[in-house]
Amino acid sequence: MATALDTVSAIERKLAALRLADEGSRLRTNVMTHIAWVPEEWVEAAEDVLAGLAERHPSRTIVLFPQSAGAGLEGKVESESFPMSEGLTICTDTIRIRLHGTSAEHPASVVEPLLVPDLPVFLRWRGVPPFGESAFDELIGVADRLIVDSTEWPGLPKPYARMAEIFDRLAVSDIAWARTSRWRPMLASLWPAIAKVERIKVTGTEAQAQLLAGWLRSRLDRSIGLEHEPSNKLVGVELDGEPAPFPPGDPPIPADLLSDELDKLSRDPVYEAAVIAAV
Amino acid sequence: MALAEDQRIENPLLEGLQLSRRPEPCAMVIFGASGDLTKRKLFPALYSLAYRQLLPEKFGIVGVARTEESDDEFRERMKAAVQEFGRDDFRDDVWEWLADGMHYVAGTAEDGDDVFVHIDETLTDFDRDRGTSGNRVHYLAVPPPAFETIVKGIGKHRSKQGWTRLIVEKPFGHDLQSAQELNTLLHKHFDENEIFRIDHYLGKETVQNMLALRFANGIFEPIWNRQFVDHIQITVAETIGIEGRADYYEHAGAIRDIFQNHLLQLIALTAMEPPIDFAADSVRNEKVKVLKSMHTPGPKHVVRGQYGLGYIEGQEVPGYREEQGVDPSSMTETFIAAKLFIDNWRWADTPIYIRAGKRLARRETTIAIQFKGAPHPPFEEAAAEGLRPNVLLIHIQPDEGVSLAIGAKVPGQGLQIRTVHMDFLYGGAFRTDLPEAYERLLIDCMRGDASLFTREDEVIEQWQLVDAIVAFWRRDRPSFPNYAAGTWGPPSSDELLRRDGRSWRRH
Numbered sequence: 001m002a003t004a005l006d007t008v009s010a011i012e013r014k015l016a017a018l019r020l021a022d023e024g025s026r027l028r029t030n031v032m033t034h035i036a037w038v039p040e041e042w043v044e045a046a047e048d049v050l051a052g053l054a055e056r057h058p059s060r061t062i063v064l065f066p067q068s069a070g071a072g073l074e075g076k077v078e079s080e081s082f083p084m085s086e087g088l089t090i091c092t093d094t095i096r097i098r099l100h101g102t103s104a105e106h107p108a109s110v111v112e113p114l115l116v117p118d119l120p121v122f123l124r125w126r127g128v129p130p131f132g133e134s135a136f137d138e139l140i141g142v143a144d145r146l147i148v149d150s151t152e153w154p155g156l157p158k159p160y161a162r163m164a165e166i167f168d169r170l171a172v173s174d175i176a177w178a179r180t181s182r183w184r185p186m187l188a189s190l191w192p193a194i195a196k197v198e199r200i201k202v203t204g205t206e207a208q209a210q211l212l213a214g215w216l217r218s219r220l221d222r223s224i225g226l227e228h229e230p231s232n233k234l235v236g237v238e239l240d241g242e243p244a245p246f247p248p249g250d251p252p253i254p255a256d257l258l259s260d261e262l263d264k265l266s267r268d269p270v271y272e273a274a275v276i277a278a279v
Numbered sequence: 280m281a282l283a284e285d286q287r288i289e290n291p292l293l294e295g296l297q298l299s300r301r302p303e304p305c306a307m308v309i310f311g312a313s314g315d316l317t318k319r320k321l322f323p324a325l326y327s328l329a330y331r332q333l334l335p336e337k338f339g340i341v342g343v344a345r346t347e348e349s350d351d352e353f354r355e356r357m358k359a360a361v362q363e364f365g366r367d368d369f370r371d372d373v374w375e376w377l378a379d380g381m382h383y384v385a386g387t388a389e390d391g392d393d394v395f396v397h398i399d400e401t402l403t404d405f406d407r408d409r410g411t412s413g414n415r416v417h418y419l420a421v422p423p424p425a426f427e428t429i430v431k432g433i434g435k436h437r438s439k440q441g442w443t444r445l446i447v448e449k450p451f452g453h454d455l456q457s458a459q460e461l462n463t464l465l466h467k468h469f470d471e472n473e474i475f476r477i478d479h480y481l482g483k484e485t486v487q488n489m490l491a492l493r494f495a496n497g498i499f500e501p502i503w504n505r506q507f508v509d510h511i512q513i514t515v516a517e518t519i520g521i522e523g524r525a526d527y528y529e530h531a532g533a534i535r536d537i538f539q540n541h542l543l544q545l546i547a548l549t550a551m552e553p554p555i556d557f558a559a560d561s562v563r564n565e566k567v568k569v570l571k572s573m574h575t576p577g578p579k580h581v582v583r584g585q586y587g588l589g590y591i592e593g594q595e596v597p598g599y600r601e602e603q604g605v606d607p608s609s610m611t612e613t614f615i616a617a618k619l620f621i622d623n624w625r626w627a628d629t630p631i632y633i634r635a636g637k638r639l640a641r642r643e644t645t646i647a648i649q650f651k652g653a654p655h656p657p658f659e660e661a662a663a664e665g666l667r668p669n670v671l672l673i674h675i676q677p678d679e680g681v682s683l684a685i686g687a688k689v690p691g692q693g694l695q696i697r698t699v700h701m702d703f704l705y706g707g708a709f710r711t712d713l714p715e716a717y718e719r720l721l722i723d724c725m726r727g728d729a730s731l732f733t734r735e736d737e738v739i740e741q742w743q744l745v746d747a748i749v750a751f752w753r754r755d756r757p758s759f760p761n762y763a764a765g766t767w768g769p770p771s772s773d774e775l776l777r778r779d780g781r782s783w784r785r786h
Contacts, residue, residue, distance in 0.1 A: 184296055185296050187292060188296060191292055192289075192290075194292065215292075268295065270294055
């Protein structure tokens with residue numbers, strides 16, 4: 001049963017109470033803390049993706065909803081149980097916090113006491129991160145990995161330049177990049193003919209087009225022209241006017257894409273090079 | 280679209296890609312295709328690998344057995360087996376991909392060379408039609424008496440191109456001499472690096488996790504030795520009886536069924552030195568050193584037992600001698616316990632107590648590392664009476680995971696200490712089904728990775744120890760049965776530890 005809590009201490013007490021209420025057959029195991037920064041316009045999409053994620057990645061999930069008005073915070077703590085074999089259930093905590101006023105500007109002080117010690121912290125940021133602003137700067141300071149989806153960003157490729165500035169601060173995953181993962185091995189299989197390509201045309205999202213072009217430029221170490229035909233998913237690639245073969249398999253669903261990114265811990269230098277070359 | 284690792288060197292687009300780890304094209308020949316192993320383990324494993332797109336893209340299977348049946352009958356029988364014993368949803372498209380490359384050859388030893396000519400023709404067709412490139416995996420899922428004819432037949436008709444690998448199921452002989460004879464037979468036709476002796480225990484995730492636990496965690500290795508470890512207990516307990524396998528079990532007993540292979544492998548993994556890397560021979564070299572260092576136990580350090588009538592889960596079950604096919608005066612042991620020593624710098628004078636048996640009180644495979652007590656607990660004696668030594672308990676099955684027993688203060692006035700457990704349950708942290716051991720082992724063989732297979736010298740060392748124990752068993756005749764089904768073995772098993780002021784850990 002979720003109850004509104006107005007201080008971090010109250011949230012901590014609630015977490016402790018939930019833990020004490022566990023019966024012997026409920027098992028608490030965490031592999032990470034997952035922070036999600038969800039501005040108002042992303043609430044519905046974020047909840048859809050979060051559903052079922054905790055079951056696959058036992059974690060403490062902290063969902064932060066920044067608010068434009070008011071002061072203080074409003075927290076809710078929920079405990080979810082998932083059945084395991086041998087009559088056991090696995091139990092995870094989800095903390096939802098509405099951040100008002102200064103707490104929205106300085107969220108690290110809210111989040112840090114709630115992190116699971118010694119485990120990696122993943123920060124999922126919906127929409128374009130406010131590069132250079134205090135909320136973003138503070139949260140990437142406590143996270144080990146930032147997960148964005150540049151498909152959600154207007155004005156590409158310009159924001160990639162700002163993101164490249166944080167590569168030395170933490171590892172970054174981009175779900176838009178993950179969505180090209182079926183296509184990259186297929187394009188790589190066109191070696192050596194692809195080595196001479198001058199121009200790539202991508203029918204897909206702006207982010208996919210920019211990242212695939214950036215990837216080719218950075219890998220082949222030369223300039224390659226980009227033509228983008230908008231589509232809400234990646235449905236075709238042409239190299240110098242020749243359609244590339246369609247890769248096998250089905251595109252992964254959003255929850256699977258995020259789930260896969262939560263399994264990664266280290267930096268991805270190929271992605272970083274693609275972002276830099278996309279600008 | 281499998282991209283080979285060596286392409287990466289010249290193709291810059293491969294950098295950072297998760298390349299397919301699908302093995303090279305190959306054909307698999309299963310001798311014993313009508314047997315239980317093929318039905319319950321091999322085909323469900325092959326289906327699960329196909330389901331995850333881990334089998335070679337160009338692949339085919341030839342089933343060989345005595346039973347006369349057509350390709351379609353073989354496919355239907357294996358389809359039913361996958362539906363009954365598989366761990367994944369049954370998908371028609373996956374099955375059809377697998378079934379499309381399945382053929383059946385009926386034959387027996389009496390058919391002489393004809394059956395191998397027929398197999399060879401089928402494999403040649405595979406090479407031409409399915410692109411299997413002359414690569415072969417031959418799986419001997421047959422009883423040992425059939426090995427010789429099959430090994431000679433495969434050797435005579437082995438492919439002139441590609442690679443050939445042979446998977447041999449245990450038992451690898453029944454004593455040292457027969458193991459050496461088997462090795463001689465295998466080596467007449469195959470190099471050691473072409474022979475994959477399978478002990479499915481090594482394919483279990485939790486057995487491999489033993490290596491991760493020891494060598495990925497800096498906190499354990501410094502205390503993993505005689506200075507800090509009081510003793511080790513390894514239990515491989517089954518509640519089932521012999522399940523209609525009297526013919527096999529009467530000759531094998533617990534010492535050949537469990538001790539010679541699974542138990543000695545668990546001891547080797549527990550006690551081995553850190554390998555320089557995880558290449559097949561690096562790991563196996565370290566395991567062999569442990570086996571070579573094992574002290575042959577004296578008669579007083581080995582206990583054997585045989586179950587009599589008793590109760591399992593509240594139901595009466597017959598004694599071993601009453602099982603179908605068992606000699607009513609059988610002296611075959613269904614339980615073994617022993618106190619073993621490893622004579623090396625790390626483990627000198629540290630006892631390793633092992634026990635394994637059938638019809639025991641519960642099913643479990645565990646490795647318990649019991650540490651020495653705190654040198655001077657500053658508590659009153661009464662305060663610490665609930666305190667037991669620290670134990671690191673590795674659950675191989677069921678409830679795969681690790682737990683650590685530690686002392687903690689009981690809340691309230693005064694200082695009362697009790698033992699509590701910190702538990703890590705595999706399925707609680709990693710929310711994915713653990714692959715079946717055979718899936719891992721089949722794919723490793725196709726990739727040519729022998730890390731989890733038993734090498735010739737390991738087998739020889741194992742049999743030397745078993746033969747020494749069996750030799751002194753021949754000199755006495757214990758009173759069997761000596762434990763009731765559903766208990767933890769004969770009283771002499773408890774006595775084995777009680778003499779040392781220890782006891783089997785509580786369950």
